[in-house]
Amino acid sequence: MHLAFLTPEYPHAASTTSGGLGTSIKNLTQELVLKGVEVSIIIYGQKRNQTFTEGNIHFYLVKQKNYKFGGWYFYRKFLQNFLNRLAEKEKIDLIEAADWTGITAFMNIKKPLVLRLHGSDTYFCTLEGRKQKWKNRWFERNALKNADRIISVSEFAGKKTMQLFGINTGFKVIPNAVNLKKFTAEDENIDPDQLLYFGSLLRKKGVLELASIFNSVVEKRPSTTLTVLGKDVKDARENTSTLELYRNLLSAKAIKNFTYLGEMQYEQVKFQLAKAAVIVLPSFAEAFPMTWLEAMAMGKALVTSNIGWAPEIMINGKTGFTEHPEDHDNYATKILKLLGNPDLRREMGVNARKKVCHEFSSEIIASKNISFYESVLKQTDN
Structure with missing residues (x-):
């Protein structure tokens, strides 16, 4: 199985700044590779184009393109064509993207598309009581409706997202994971204050x-x-x-x-x-x-x-x-x-x-994701 992840961030020296979204993807994909899954990561909105393989993961950094008009649409179409060509060339079976600002809105992806709810702009604006750009809400709703299947990192985020967009599509809850080898318990040299x-x-x-x-x-x-x-x-x-x-x-x-x-x-x-x-x-x-x-x-x-x-x-x-x-x-x-x-x-x-x-260990969560991906591929093959 060859999976591709479309993301605006990933913690790597070659890419732009990353936060919790990128860390969650890194924890998952590194464990997937250990379990024999082939992984490609497409990081869009970057300062330059770059392709390399590291730790058995294929990286594709895609430069941000600027357009005089309609950049929100034309850059998405550019990414769509890039993904479809890459999927055909590298025999990618499934593509996953995050919900943030609905990057997959208006895309016609030729492989099964999974959207993972890490927290959309609409979701966070609602929780914060902050005004949102109408375009972001439009993009995110379109991306949700366009996905073949949906994962949410929490039950709360999934239910809240569906409620906000008025969508009744079901979703699978698979939480984020942490690498227990990197974060170990330590009980020495603690400052009690x-x-x-x-x-x-x-x-x-x-x-x-x-x-x-x-x-x-x-x-x-x-x-x-x-x-x-x-x-x-x-x-x-x-x-x-x-x-x-x-x-x-x-x-x-x-x-x-x-x-x-x-x-x-x-x-x-x-x-x-x-x-x-x-x-x-x-x-x-x-x-x-x-x-x-x-x-x-x-x-x-x-x-x-x-x-x-x-x-x-x-x-x-x-x-x-x-x-x-x-x-x-x-x-x-x-x-x-x-x-x-x-x-x-x-x-x-x-x-x-x-x-x-x-x-929430990477090993347990990776296995849950593999089972989910297999079910998506089985469903789309029928």
Whole structure:
């Protein structure tokens, strides 16, 4: 079986910046290759065209093309023709794409097309209460209707997406996965006072709420520190740095105990994860967050949000605590409970890793995907 993945991002030095979407695809495809599946990855919107094979995966970086008029349509048709030629030449059996901005809208793909719901622009705009470009919604709806089959990374994201677009098409839930060999549990050199947030600095990630939460924590436990890792993104509402908005919300005590380390390579992120006593991820909008899985895989106690997708990953009171990001006092109370109880942190960290091992390991999730792809190919052959 030869599978192709069409994506705007993938974590590789040759491509542009990647986030959780790219990481989830990398975790899946690397495991698929280990299970004997041939994989091609087409990364569109790139700075240059480039083709190479690495780790038994075939990479096709496709340069972004500019058009005087109708670029949204003509670039999609360009990608359509590229995919169809590649599929015929390399004997690709099935193509998968992500739902973000409906890249496969108006495409006529000659192979079975699977669309995976990682969280569309429509989905995130709704969860954030943010205005959306009408074209993105149009593209995403067309892409959904155009797909042969649909996968969602969570039950919540799948149901919400279908509701938003008024589509009754069924979908298969296959969650994101984490590579357990790369993220291992470590219980040494932990700073008992350190909190850690990692991920892009975005309003939707609850970063601004985290300022008020941290203020409350420091007021009750002055020795507590907070380290933040991730790219500073311009806030869509205020049109300014999210980091600066965050800093302006910190109390005089809290700002002294706050450290921003910016973007880091994976190994550095893992080092910071290992040091932290508690991981804080108060997001408002996710589909099935990789950051949560990675922290859990490292045996860390988490305090996350309790919205929508959260119960599909976290078990409140067992793998950590969940709380609404806007409930600052209760969120802070749960952080303080973990900081003050090393045995509870250790117990929840063990439970968190066990859950990931049993449900979200790359090996388990890859096998589920292979079964799904085989069912799609069998159905389309009949």
